[in-house]
Amino acid sequence: MNHSFRNYISSHGNLVQLVLFVSIFFISWNIENIYGVIFNYKKWKHSFVNAPFILTSIPCQFILGIAFVEVIKWTTMHKFGLSFLFHFGRKPVLLFLATFVLLDFGEYVYHVVMHKFKILWRFHLVHHSDNMVDISTTLREHPGETIIRLSFTLLWVFLSGAVFWALTLRQIIQVFTTLFAHINYRLPEKINNVLGLVLITPNMHQVHHHYKQPYTDCNYGDVLSIWDRLFGTFNTLPVDDLIFGLDTHLEAGDHPDFKNLIKMPFRKK
Structure with missing residues (x-):
């Protein structure tokens, strides 16, 4: 990774992420229309319920x-963090790999x-209450969770000593994998079994969105699947047995409404 590439990522990383997100979202939307696993739902209506979360995430992401x-x-400035402790910065490729794995x-x-x-x-649970997992589910994140998630990431950045270009490049990769994991599509089992040894696949993440435990509490990985295998949280479920949503909030999928989803964390259940 030469110096000019790192500078480009640092300067144009947000634009790259935006273009990549829009492009992959559009491609995935059309893949779902042709090769989707589930068709018996109103896709546009479902997407319009999830779309407003874009507006609530923008101010949170700007402030954080x-x-x-x-x-x-x-x-x-203070050379603080694991990357400085182990002198990863001397080799950009090693620095990026270390940053990627740590984050x-x-x-x-x-x-x-x-x-x-x-x-x-x-x-x-606002994210998990979606009773149909497709590409629009990636948008369905309560602003409260957006703040919590970014605060955790900020902590990992602080502890790891991640530099800006490495963090940005990691986020660019994360855009692709997050969208890929939520797509209404199943990889052929042979491909999934190989790719799933390293990466979180749609087949794996759909199990995480099954409506009952212990499946809800499995396949937590973000990009890499190795942590689930290492810590015993990996699980599988036949596609015919999958039911999306939450058994404690099934009514949230009957008449979904953005305002009700925003209020959901503050209700007693």
Whole structure:
């Protein structure tokens, strides 16, 4: 990774992420129309329920984005974090790989924590209450969870000493894998069995969105699937047995409404 490439990623990373997100979203939307696993739902109506979460995520990401810049400035100035401790910065490729693995493990920990602590789960269940998982489900994140998620990521950036270009490149990859994991599509089993040894696939993540435990509490991985296999949270389920949503909030899928989804974490259940 030469210096000009790193500078380009640092300067244009947000634009690259936006273009990539829109492009992959459009491609995935059409793949679902042709090769989707489930067709018996109103796709446009479903997407319009999830789409407004774009508007609630923008201010959260903008405010936390400022915090990311300041934290990275501080860690770089003081040479604080694991990447500086182990001198990964001397080799850009090694620095990126170390940053990628450390942040991905952090995302795994964050996801487990969101499921295990009731006060945090109240926000995360908005995402899980979707009774149809497709490309638009990636948008369905309560602003409260957006703040929590980015705060956790900020902590991992602080502890790892991640530099800006490595973090941005990792986020670009994450855009692709997050969209890929939620697509209404199943990989052929042979391909899934090989790719799933390293990466989270749609087949794996759909199991995570099954409406009952223990399946809801499995396949937590963000990009890499190795953490689920390492910590015993990997699971499989035949596609014919999959039912999306939550058994505790099935009514949320009957008459979905953006306002009700925003209020969901604050209701007693």
